[in-house]
Amino acid sequence: MADGLNSKERVIKLLNGDVVDRVPCFSGMGNITVEGLNKSGVSFVEAHKSPEGMARAAASSFELFGYESAVAPFDLGVEAEALGCRINFYEHSEGIIYPTVKTKILHTGDELSMPEDFLERGRIPLVAKALEILKRDMGEKVAIGSYILGPFTLAGQLMDLNELLKDSFKRQGDIRRLLDSLKAPLIALGNHLIESGADFITVREMGASADIISPRMFKNLIMPPLKEVISEIHGLRILHICGDTNPIVGMMQECGAEAISVEQKNDVAATRAALGDEAVILGNIDAFNLLVKGTPEEVREAVKKAIKAGVDGVMPGCDIWPEAKAENMRALVEATAEYGSGRIGEEK
Amino acid sequence: MNKEELLKGLREGVIEYDEDKVKKLAEEWLKAGYDANEGIFEGLAAGMEVVGDLFAKNEYFVPEVLMCADALYAGLDILRPHVKVDKGKKKLKGEVVIGTVEGDVHDIGKNIVKLMFEVAGFTVHDLGKDVPLDKFVEEQMRTDSDLVCLSAMMTTTMVGMKKVIEKIRAKNPKVKILIGGAPVTKEVAEMYGADGYGRDASNALTEAIKMISSLREMRREDKI
Numbered sequence: 001m002a003d004g005l006n007s008k009e010r011v012i013k014l015l016n017g018d019v020v021d022r023v024p025c026f027s028g029m030g031n032i033t034v035e036g037l038n039k040s041g042v043s044f045v046e047a048h049k050s051p052e053g054m055a056r057a058a059a060s061s062f063e064l065f066g067y068e069s070a071v072a073p074f075d076l077g078v079e080a081e082a083l084g085c086r087i088n089f090y091e092h093s094e095g096i097i098y099p100t101v102k103t104k105i106l107h108t109g110d111e112l113s114m115p116e117d118f119l120e121r122g123r124i125p126l127v128a129k130a131l132e133i134l135k136r137d138m139g140e141k142v143a144i145g146s147y148i149l150g151p152f153t154l155a156g157q158l159m160d161l162n163e164l165l166k167d168s169f170k171r172q173g174d175i176r177r178l179l180d181s182l183k184a185p186l187i188a189l190g191n192h193l194i195e196s197g198a199d200f201i202t203v204r205e206m207g208a209s210a211d212i213i214s215p216r217m218f219k220n221l222i223m224p225p226l227k228e229v230i231s232e233i234h235g236l237r238i239l240h241i242c243g244d245t246n247p248i249v250g251m252m253q254e255c256g257a258e259a260i261s262v263e264q265k266n267d268v269a270a271t272r273a274a275l276g277d278e279a280v281i282l283g284n285i286d287a288f289n290l291l292v293k294g295t296p297e298e299v300r301e302a303v304k305k306a307i308k309a310g311v312d313g314v315m316p317g318c319d320i321w322p323e324a325k326a327e328n329m330r331a332l333v334e335a336t337a338e339y340g341s342g343r344i345g346e347e348k
Numbered sequence: 349m350n351k352e353e354l355l356k357g358l359r360e361g362v363i364e365y366d367e368d369k370v371k372k373l374a375e376e377w378l379k380a381g382y383d384a385n386e387g388i389f390e391g392l393a394a395g396m397e398v399v400g401d402l403f404a405k406n407e408y409f410v411p412e413v414l415m416c417a418d419a420l421y422a423g424l425d426i427l428r429p430h431v432k433v434d435k436g437k438k439k440l441k442g443e444v445v446i447g448t449v450e451g452d453v454h455d456i457g458k459n460i461v462k463l464m465f466e467v468a469g470f471t472v473h474d475l476g477k478d479v480p481l482d483k484f485v486e487e488q489m490r491t492d493s494d495l496v497c498l499s500a501m502m503t504t505t506m507v508g509m510k511k512v513i514e515k516i517r518a519k520n521p522k523v524k525i526l527i528g529g530a531p532v533t534k535e536v537a538e539m540y541g542a543d544g545y546g547r548d549a550s551n552a553l554t555e556a557i558k559m560i561s562s563l564r565e566m567r568r569e570d571k572i
């Protein structure tokens with residue numbers, strides 16, 4: 001029994017496959033709330049564009065609610081920007097609008113050649129700096145996370161998505177080569193983020209959501225480069241995919257990350273049955289319908305249900321939606337501590 | 349090939365996303381002197397309905413649907429110019445402006461809804477994604493469309509719909525407005541003053557047809 005772990009130890013031990021004192025409540029994806037932004041005096045734009053702002057925002061859910069990770073960045077445009085896409089930050093808009101990719105740079109038939117100074121481009125130095133700050137200020141207390149996109153999701157940022165989806169059938173060889181050419185920058189970025197202070201990296205292949213892509217295409221086209229990217233990242237890794245992932249959890253596990261993360265559409269009990277006790281499964285709390293729209297009581301019920309079904313870490317199914325209510329965030333963390341004690345595995 | 353075989357071939361061409369087959373059969377259909385409209389609705393559109401079912405049953409996924417759509421468009425390009433416009437009869441189907449609102453890049457669902465409108469014979473003006481709110485108002489005025497369809501996949505971008513609705517209503521109170529996307533519910537639609545909301549693509553279509561016929565009804569009464 002491993003008693004009295006702090007958040008950092010708990011998350012890292014879990015990802016290493018060691019015994020932990022209880023189920024942790026953390027995430028590998030965005031974890032800011034409007035509450036956290038207000039309390040730390042950071043605007044949504046600063047959270048993307050200033051290293052201090054990014055670090056303070058990333059720390060806020062740990063500081064306010066005891067959430068057990070601090071994750072930066074918050075948008076999905078870091079790679080695309082460093083590779084030459086223009087990003088819209090909606091600087092003049094009121095309210096919370098996430099950055100989007102404005103200009104696309106690739107077409108079917110193209111291959112990307114990684115710029116020599118890739119790691120110095122766009123906001124990569126900024127994200128690295130934010131991770132350094134987090135490491136320095138709270139690296140002993142809380143697990144520091146960062147993320148990269150999977151090759152297919154990155155391709156969807158760099159080229160027209162309709163073109164990518166159709167040519168994944170019609171010109172599969174071309175798309176395979178294009179995806180292969182995205183491996184090098186993703187691997188370089190993943191390792192760089194770890195060197196900058198991230199304790200773990202989440203690979204987000206949300207563009208290959210199981211609601212959008214068939215298991216067969218996942219296997220033939222998406223999984224091979226994804227698996228290679230994961231295997232070349234030297235550190236603790238989580239693979240996250242959205243949607244109804246049950247038909248592909250076996251392949252997700254085969255990709256070789258320390259843990260897989262799934263959302264609310266996944267039937268976790270079935271996933272546990274399919275993958276066995278060894279697999280580390282994270283999930284599957286609805287980040288919008290529960291954390292934003294639900295009540296603390298409903299959140300507690302969902303946490304209990306997820307743990308009973310067999311998650312090893314309680315995690316929202318996607319980025320925490322910033323409008324999540326403070327009382328729901330507290331309920332999420334508290335219910336995890338309450339229902340998740342006892343050796344992992346006993347509750348199953 | 350007889351008429352039935354041709355129609356069956358058109359349907360299959362769409363379902364099997366075989367653009368070449370659809371093109372060839374559409375040409376043959378015209379050469380044989382059959383009615384273009386019948387080819388569109390009993391052939392191409394009927395095939396697309398099957399595709400919709402396969403999608404709902406998780407047998408087809410988004411890439412498959414997009415390819416079927418390409419096959420459908422290939423056939424429409426050939427048949428549409430030959431559709432006889434019956435001047436005496438009022439056009440049943442209307443014109444639609446559609447787009448994903450500003451700040452939101454999620455357009456997979458919107459594209460599927462758009463496709464269903466095209467299959468059903470609507471003229472669709474697609475503004476794309478991340479569309480500035482005023483653009484919807486301008487495009488509606490420019491095209492004098494009967495219906496505006498707004499899609500949003502995020503709660504924060506969804507609020508933009510409310511503004512669009514207000515602006516359109518201010519200029520042109522009779523336009524019908526239909527909204528959809530994952531966070532949109534019936535309550536949201538009512539609160540924002542939309543005329544309706546659609547859960548999925550086929551539901552959107554049913555709603556749209558209802559709205560347009562009531563609109564036509566209103567216009568007729570006005571005129572007389």
Ligand code: B12
Pocket residue numbers: 030074075076097098099100153156161206207209211212242243263287288317318319321451452453454455456457458460461497498499500501502503504526527528529530531545546547548549551552
């Ligand atoms: C694919 C995807 C992406 C892709 C989008 C690619 C593209 N070009 O569309 C990428 C990777 C780029 C992406 C980015 C982001 N995403 Co995203 N994404 C998804 C995902 C996994 C699937 C959406 C989808 O396409 N579904 C399939 C289609 C067929 O379904 P649909 O869109 O619901 O459409 C149907 C109906 O809603 C309806 N419908 C749709 N529109 C309309 C319109 C009308 C008029 C009518 C009548 C009906 C109708 O009919 C459609 C057909 O049946 C969802 C999760 C999910 N499972 O929904 C998250 C999700 C939408 N994303 C989310 C988030 C948070 C983001 C990001 C902000 C992440 C980030 N940190 O940056 C960014 C957005 C940036 C921005 N400013 O836009 C959240 C939104 C949370 C919220 N409630 O607000 C979701 C819900 C994930 C989650 N669980 O938290 N995403």
